[in-house]
Amino acid sequence: xxxxxxxxxxxxxxxxxxxxxxxxxxxxxxxxxxxxxxxxxxxxxxxxxxxxxxxxxxxxxxxxxxxxxxxxxxxxxxxxxxxxxxxxxxxxxxxxxxxxxxxxxxxxxxxxxxxxxxxxxxxxxxxxxxxxxxxxxxxxxxxxxxxxxxxxxxxxxxxxxxxxxxxxxxxxxxxxxxxxxxxxxxxxxxxxxxxxxxxxxxxxxxxxxxxxxxxxxxxxxxxxxxxxxxxxxxxxxxxxxxxxxxxxxxxxxxxxxxxxxxxxxxxxxxxxxxxxxxxxxxxxxxxxxxxxxxxxxxxxxxxxxxxxxxxxxxxxxxxxxxxxxxxxxxxxxxxxxxxxxxxxxxxxxxxxxxxxxxxxxxxxxxxxxxxxxxxxxxxxxxxxxxxxxxxxxxxxxxxxxxxxxxxxxxxxxxxxxxxxxxxxxxxxxxxxxxxxxxxxxxxxxxxxxxxxxxxxxxxxxxxxxxxxxxxxxxxxxxxxxxxxxxxxxxxxxxxxxxxxxxxxxxxxxxxxxxxxxxxxxxxxxxxxxxxxxxxxxxxxxxxxxxxxxxxxxxxxxxxxxxxxxxxxxxxxxxxxxxxxxxxxxxxxxxxxxxxxxxxxxxxxxxxxxxxxxx
Amino acid sequence: xxxxxxxxxxxxxxxxxxxxxxxxxxxxxxxxxxxxxxxxxxxxxxxxxxxxxxxxxxxxxxxxxxxxxxxxxxxxxxxxxxxxxxxxxxxxxxxxxxxxxxxxxxxxxxxxxxxxxxxxxxxxxxxxxxxxxxxxxxxxxxxxxxxxxxxxxxxxxxxxxxxxxxxxxxxxxxxxxxxxxxxxxxxxxxxxxxxxxxxxxxxxxxxxxxxxxxxxxxxx
Numbered sequence: 001x002x003x004x005x006x007x008x009x010x011x012x013x014x015x016x017x018x019x020x021x022x023x024x025x026x027x028x029x030x031x032x033x034x035x036x037x038x039x040x041x042x043x044x045x046x047x048x049x050x051x052x053x054x055x056x057x058x059x060x061x062x063x064x065x066x067x068x069x070x071x072x073x074x075x076x077x078x079x080x081x082x083x084x085x086x087x088x089x090x091x092x093x094x095x096x097x098x099x100x101x102x103x104x105x106x107x108x109x110x111x112x113x114x115x116x117x118x119x120x121x122x123x124x125x126x127x128x129x130x131x132x133x134x135x136x137x138x139x140x141x142x143x144x145x146x147x148x149x150x151x152x153x154x155x156x157x158x159x160x161x162x163x164x165x166x167x168x169x170x171x172x173x174x175x176x177x178x179x180x181x182x183x184x185x186x187x188x189x190x191x192x193x194x195x196x197x198x199x200x201x202x203x204x205x206x207x208x209x210x211x212x213x214x215x216x217x218x219x220x221x222x223x224x225x226x227x228x229x230x231x232x233x234x235x236x237x238x239x240x241x242x243x244x245x246x247x248x249x250x251x252x253x254x255x256x257x258x259x260x261x262x263x264x265x266x267x268x269x270x271x272x273x274x275x276x277x278x279x280x281x282x283x284x285x286x287x288x289x290x291x292x293x294x295x296x297x298x299x300x301x302x303x304x305x306x307x308x309x310x311x312x313x314x315x316x317x318x319x320x321x322x323x324x325x326x327x328x329x330x331x332x333x334x335x336x337x338x339x340x341x342x343x344x345x346x347x348x349x350x351x352x353x354x355x356x357x358x359x360x361x362x363x364x365x366x367x368x369x370x371x372x373x374x375x376x377x378x379x380x381x382x383x384x385x386x387x388x389x390x391x392x393x394x395x396x397x398x399x400x401x402x403x404x405x406x407x408x409x410x411x412x413x414x415x416x417x418x419x420x421x422x423x424x425x426x427x428x429x430x431x432x433x434x435x436x437x438x439x440x441x442x443x444x445x446x447x448x449x450x451x452x453x454x455x456x457x458x459x460x461x462x463x464x465x466x467x468x469x470x471x472x473x474x475x476x477x478x479x480x481x482x483x484x485x486x487x488x489x490x491x492x493x494x495x496x497x498x499x500x501x502x503x504x505x506x507x508x509x510x511x512x513x514x515x516x517x518x519x520x521x522x523x524x525x526x527x528x529x530x531x532x533x534x535x536x537x538x539x540x541x542x543x544x545x546x547x548x549x550x551x552x553x554x555x556x557x558x559x560x561x562x563x564x565x566x567x568x569x570x571x572x573x574x575x576x577x578x579x580x581x582x583x584x585x586x587x588x589x590x591x592x593x594x595x596x597x598x599x600x601x602x603x604x605x606x607x608x609x610x611x612x613x614x
Numbered sequence: 615x616x617x618x619x620x621x622x623x624x625x626x627x628x629x630x631x632x633x634x635x636x637x638x639x640x641x642x643x644x645x646x647x648x649x650x651x652x653x654x655x656x657x658x659x660x661x662x663x664x665x666x667x668x669x670x671x672x673x674x675x676x677x678x679x680x681x682x683x684x685x686x687x688x689x690x691x692x693x694x695x696x697x698x699x700x701x702x703x704x705x706x707x708x709x710x711x712x713x714x715x716x717x718x719x720x721x722x723x724x725x726x727x728x729x730x731x732x733x734x735x736x737x738x739x740x741x742x743x744x745x746x747x748x749x750x751x752x753x754x755x756x757x758x759x760x761x762x763x764x765x766x767x768x769x770x771x772x773x774x775x776x777x778x779x780x781x782x783x784x785x786x787x788x789x790x791x792x793x794x795x796x797x798x799x800x801x802x803x804x805x806x807x808x809x810x811x812x813x814x815x816x817x818x819x820x821x822x823x824x825x826x827x828x829x830x831x832x833x834x
Contacts (some may be wrong), residue, residue: 026689027689028807029688029690030690030821030825052805052807102689
């Protein structure tokens with residue numbers, strides 16, 4: 001009987017008897033460096049459990065730069081899938097001298113028969129791996145899920161184009177004949193849309209005659225898309241612009257129309273249902289009900305394998321709509337134009353998928369008159385809490401008078417922070433940089449932001465102080481470049497997300513980039529030439545990976561029954577921790593690569609902003 | 615097979631003293647007509663047997679724990695290991711039996727009779743034996759075998775300690791080599807496989823042997 005550590009998955013799925021069987025039945029094998037352990041197409045005879053050394057999984061059909069698809073180290077298992085499939089799909093090669101335990105095929109199959117859990121473990125990781133692989137291979141990094149690959153061109157209808165001078169009666173007849181409920185008219189080279197509702201309103205309320213021409217009912221401000229855009233983007237556009245039809249144009253030539261019902265037939269997800277509920281909400285209760293459904297929507301999107309970036313976009317659009325609805329419910333019409341509500345922090349960057357906290361502030365016009373400002377703002381904050389946005393622990397909320405100010409007060413605040421440069425001021429500058437207007441008059445925020453860029457973007461000393469924070473937390477990599485594996489997990493927010501977000505924010509400040517989302521900033525920086533395109537893409541991918549891992553943790557935390565409040569507080573810090581040991585080896589590999597990108601980025605930052613000696 | 619390994623095997627065969635050589639020859643003649651004759655045939659295969667032995671002398675007969683593992687070029691067949699403690703359960707010194715059981719983790723205790731000794735020599739066959747400090751360790755076993763079966767183990771023997779010393783001297787002629795088994799394993803970065811038990815020791819010495827073989831093949 002050999003002394004082998006069987007306290008890891010999948011062996012924990014066996015009972016003591018099964019583990020004893022393994023101990024009695026395994027052999028040891030020694031492989032030299034670069035020796036091929038299992039060749040492509042070779043029948044699997046053993047399951048290999050690595051005791052010492054490293055093994056690479058290689059797809060020999062791919063070019064050598066991308067052929068390494070897996071990496072196994074001490075404690076990992078491979079070869080099981082080759083046995084289940086009958087032959088190995090890939091080549092396994094020892095990267096170092098390896099000592100492996102060999103579990104013979106017959107014993108493995110016997111164990112699979114006796115312990116269904118054990119056998120399921122391997123089948124699961126097979127499908128899991130296959131999914132990850134296809135995702136990796138899909139062009140442009142888009143997931144293979146049919147949901148995401150649907151293009152506008154697959155779903156659009158032929159347009160019903162009519163002359164502008166056509167009278168309403170014949171238009172209705174035409175609509176009925178072609179079973180459509182909207183048509184397009186063209187006048188002076190401009191396209192306009194007439195829907196059935198427009199016809200009805202025009203006839204009943206607008207007092208148009210049956211014989212009057214169509215173009216007086218048409219809307220000419222249309223939302224347009226290109227046929228090769230993803231259908232998902234159409235959904236985002238519809239949510240954002242509150243429309244149910246978009247026009248498909250290819251190089252200014254009319255191609256078709258996409259209607260909401262068409263999109264919905266493609267997506268059986270609840271995304272539009274939720275956004276429809278938000279739009280239709282006429283009271284706080286209904287709005288709150290819609291708002292409570294967003295976690296469910298996130299889960300559905302994640303289950304369908306939607307790319308995180310699109311999910312973030314959609315959620316940001318939805319959250320924005322919810323906020324501005326709440327604003328409309330609580331703030332009277334007369335004040336709306338002389339103030340601007342902004343969201344900041346992760347919400348401002350559009351990266352808050354689940355509602356973790358509310359960071360918001362208010363900008364007033366200089367000549368604003370608002371007698372009950374404080375009580376109104378308290379109501380607004382309470383309303384948002386009611387809608388499911390937990391209060392901000394740092395008290396960055398409109399109910400805090402510090403975060404409510406006129407344009408000139410904000411400007412002087414910014415000047416003060418920029419000259420003080422202590423930790424608190426730098427944090428406030430960072431928060432302001434991510435500000436994004438959700439309701440009210442957005443031009444107020446634009447002028448404050450202009451001041452911010454004016455003050456800070458040329459101040460090298462300030463930029464250097466500002467960038468230094470990005471280096472505050474160490475990257476969880478060992479001296480030899482592998483992941484650290486502490487028992488309680490690595491903090492992915494400090495180690496991965498924060499350095500990327502803050503570093504990119506600093507560069508955006510320097511280059512005066514208006515976008516607030518990290519992905520958009522990266523795109524802008526690449527377009528600007530500040531970062532090379534490949535590196536910017538890598539950073540974006542790394543950030544998406546970190547956010548996805550974090551989101552998974554948050555979602556599982558949501559699923560556990562809600563206990564006491566203090567348990568919740570613990571959950572939020574635990575959600576940032578990823579226990580490396582629990583990841584599959586492919587995920588572990590991805591995480592390690594991503595951490596290396598972060599490390600590289602930090603080095604570039606310290607080089608650019610001269611942080612070597614700070 | 616490289617020349618150096620071929621040489622190793624034959625050196626191992628003649629590495630004993632003249633006395634052991636003569637003893638082996640007389641054993642062979644005596645057993646020529648017995649069922650054990652095949653054990654004296656030269657071995658032509660690729661496999662070896664790693665053997666670890668621990669013995670405690672007692673007034674009556676020594677308690678011997680032993681483990682034998684077959685190894686080939688690449689694999690150590692731990693699944694087909696031979697592990698046994700020899701000692702008369704009734705009369706022998708109980709304390710030393712228990713100590714063996716705890717320290718060596720060597721399976722069941724059996725009285726040293728013809729049957730289980732038979733099984734042991736059949737398991738080893740005429741394959742060469744590999745082990746750490748083999749000469750000293752198998753002395754008690756050989757004495758027992760000679761008493762019961764009329765011959766000592768006739769196999770070619772490879773003492774891993776000597777290989778280790780020789781290799782160290784080749785690399786660092788001026789250094790006094792460390793001589794404990796654990797030090798030797800650490801020196802060649804061979805993982806210790808459960809060092810307490812005899813099976814662990816046999817496995818580790820097999821791994822050490824494989825490792826040293828590769829190093830020598832590289833050097834040649």
